[in-house]
Amino acid sequence: MRGYAIAVLLGTSLIGCAPITRVTNSSSIVAPSPGDPWERPNRVAYAFQGLLERHVIRPGAKLYRWLTPGPIGRGLHNALVNLSEPAAFLNDVLQCKFKRAGIPAKRFIMNSTVGLLGLFDVAAHAGVMHHNNEFGVTLGTYGVAPGPYLYLPLVGPSTFRDLLGSGVDFLADPMHWASYHDRAKASDTRLVVSGFDTYLTTEAQVHALLSDAVDPYATLRSVYLQSKQGEIDGGSVPANLPDFDTPVAPVDSTGSVGDRSAEPAKSTEQPGQAAAGGNP
Numbered sequence: 001m002r003g004y005a006i007a008v009l010l011g012t013s014l015i016g017c018a019p020i021t022r023v024t025n026s027s028s029i030v031a032p033s034p035g036d037p038w039e040r041p042n043r044v045a046y047a048f049q050g051l052l053e054r055h056v057i058r059p060g061a062k063l064y065r066w067l068t069p070g071p072i073g074r075g076l077h078n079a080l081v082n083l084s085e086p087a088a089f090l091n092d093v094l095q096c097k098f099k100r101a102g103i104p105a106k107r108f109i110m111n112s113t114v115g116l117l118g119l120f121d122v123a124a125h126a127g128v129m130h131h132n133n134e135f136g137v138t139l140g141t142y143g144v145a146p147g148p149y150l151y152l153p154l155v156g157p158s159t160f161r162d163l164l165g166s167g168v169d170f171l172a173d174p175m176h177w178a179s180y181h182d183r184a185k186a187s188d189t190r191l192v193v194s195g196f197d198t199y200l201t202t203e204a205q206v207h208a209l210l211s212d213a214v215d216p217y218a219t220l221r222s223v224y225l226q227s228k229q230g231e232i233d234g235g236s237v238p239a240n241l242p243d244f245d246t247p248v249a250p251v252d253s254t255g256s257v258g259d260r261s262a263e264p265a266k267s268t269e270q271p272g273q274a275a276a277g278g279n280p
Contacts (some may be wrong), residue, residue, distance in 0.1 A: 035149050036221060042151040046217050049153055057199060064196035075119040077197050080190075081130055082111045082118025087172040091133035095141050103128060133231075136165025140232035149221055157224040 033039055068076060085108035092101035107123040107130060115122045124130065139161050140146065147160030158166075170176060175190065213219040 033218070033221075035146070035225065037148050038150070042149065043217050045151045045153045046220075049151075049156070052154070057195075061196050061199045061203075064193075065200060073197075073200075076193055077201065078111070078115070078121045079118040080194050080197055081121070082108060082115070083174060084132065085111075085130070086174055087135075087169040088131060088133040090172045091135055091138045091169075094135075094138045095133070100131075103131065104133075134162075134165050135168035136162035137228065137231045139165055140228065146225070146228070149225065151217070151221075157220060159225075159228070162228065 036042065065073070085104040088104040089101050089108070092098070092104065107128050110123040110126070110128070111118045111121060114120075121130075136159075144161055146162070150158045150160070150163070152158060175187065180186065209223060210216040210219055
């Protein structure tokens, strides 16, 4: 049961599990789009992910929100972001962005010490803001092609290149190398918390992106690929594209992430259309 729960939540670590409805017009998936040769099974996986979101992840996220009100949720969010800083540093260095690499290095040191293991984002309060970077982007900057687009159940949108990159980024995670009591339980708990946190911090962006889309699957695919290419081209990701890797809630004047107390937007799902939730 523990493994099943973790698998269900794994997809939220990438895109917040955007809710999906089944595609009613089968003619739209006969001819694969460029870069998406497996569009038919991808769409099936996309629809299945929507069922999981509605019946498992959304109710779980509501419970998680209730259990982690106010500063508790903000502290957990900050700690999760802090654990991603070493991967950002590594990939900045590999991309020869040495000045930029100083930002995640400084953030990790400040937040891990003064910020009490990242629970408080003192670096953001000092004006040192988080940015995401990953090995899939590093591969892209060295000319590695993305390969076929994939939508995997419980994983979300990806490509062969990005799947490989996520494995390397995992090796840069401090918790992967640390030795501590009940390591397996701690890793499982961290994965569950990360999934719910990402869902709550990206729900509104995904809803705004997909709620009025004629073809939500194609819209998400286009946005994901544009976002990755923008990062490879120098970080110039269009402002209306969500960050599908390390979503970070808005930082207020105290350096804390934005309030998560609001209820998610309710679904307005209609047959053949996508429904998406709202941000906390």
